Amino acid sequence: MKTNIYLRALKIEDASTSYKWRNIPEIWKYTKFRPKEPISAEIEEKWLLNCYKKDNECRRAICLRDTHEYIGNVQIVDIENSKGVFHLFIGNKSYWGKGIGKDATSQILKIGFNELRLEMISLEVHTYNTAALHIYKKFGFTECSENEDFIEMALSRSAYNSITTSTSSLVTET
Numbered sequence: 127m128k129t130n131i132y133l134r135a136l137k138i139e140d141a142s143t144s145y146k147w148r149n150i151p152e153i154w155k156y157t158k159f160r161p162k163e164p165i166s167a168e169i170e171e172k173w174l175l176n177c178y179k180k181d182n183e184c185r186r187a188i189c190l191r192d193t194h195e196y197i198g199n200v201q202i203v204d205i206e207n208s209k210g211v212f213h214l215f216i217g218n219k220s221y222w223g224k225g226i227g228k229d230a231t232s233q234i235l236k237i238g239f240n241e242l243r244l245e246m247i248s249l250e251v252h253t254y255n256t257a258a259l260h261i262y263k264k265f266g267f268t269e270c271s272e273n274e275d276f277i278e279m280a281l282s283r284s285a286y287n288s289i290t291t292s293t294s295s296l297v298t299e300t
Contacts, residue, residue: 129229133186133200133237138174140187143196145170147217156252157215158276182206184242188216188230197221200230202238208245210238214258228261235265239283248280265289 147153148165177185185201197218202210212234216226238244249267251258252275259277266289267279 129233130191131188131197131226131229131233132191133230133233134189136174136177136185136187136199138171140196141170141174142167144174144199144217147198147215150217150219153215153217153219156255156258158250159213184210184234184237186234186237188226190221197226198230200234202234202242202244202247205242205244208243210242210244210247212238212247212249223257227258228264231261231265235281235286239286245283246280247286248278250276250278252276 145165145167148161148170151160154160177183180203182205183201183203184205185199185203187196188198188200189196195218198214198216198221200212200214202212204211212231214227214230214234216222216230235247238247248270249262251262253272262279262281265281266285267281268285270278270280272278
């Protein structure tokens with residue numbers, strides 16, 4: 127199935143868009159990583175430059191295939207010992223509920239398991255983020271632990287391969 131998005135490396139120019147998203151509380155309501163103060167374009171640019179220095183992260187911009195508009199980020203960070211931590215956000219709220227999260231998840235998992243050769247990818251999802259929970263379970267993520275606000279989930283390479291082989295609708299072409 128051809129997807130309407132593609133992933134690309136983050137560019138320094140992306141900071142001029144993403145800093146605006148960081149100042150919209152609704153975008154961060156289901157995350158642990160809320161900005162504690164307003165974020166300027168300069169702060170975002172410094173943050174992005176710092177990300178470029180890290181070799182244990184795979185950060186990608188989510189872009190629309192037709193217009194190349196940058197609409198969010200997806201990443202695997204804290205990569206160590208063949209394990210990484212998944213994060214996703216759609217910063218442009220116009221694209222919420224349109225399947226972008228599923229497509230971006232599919233594409234970054236493919237990178238994580240096939241290119242980065244990871245054995246395990248974990249994530250934390252807010253207990254009220256039912257749409258995300260549904261997507262992650264479809265991809266084979268299983269619950270590891272839960273506290274009052276977040277569920278920790280993990281996906282092994284073997285579970286990913288099993289799910290994607292039997293359910294080709296989860297794997298999107300890039």
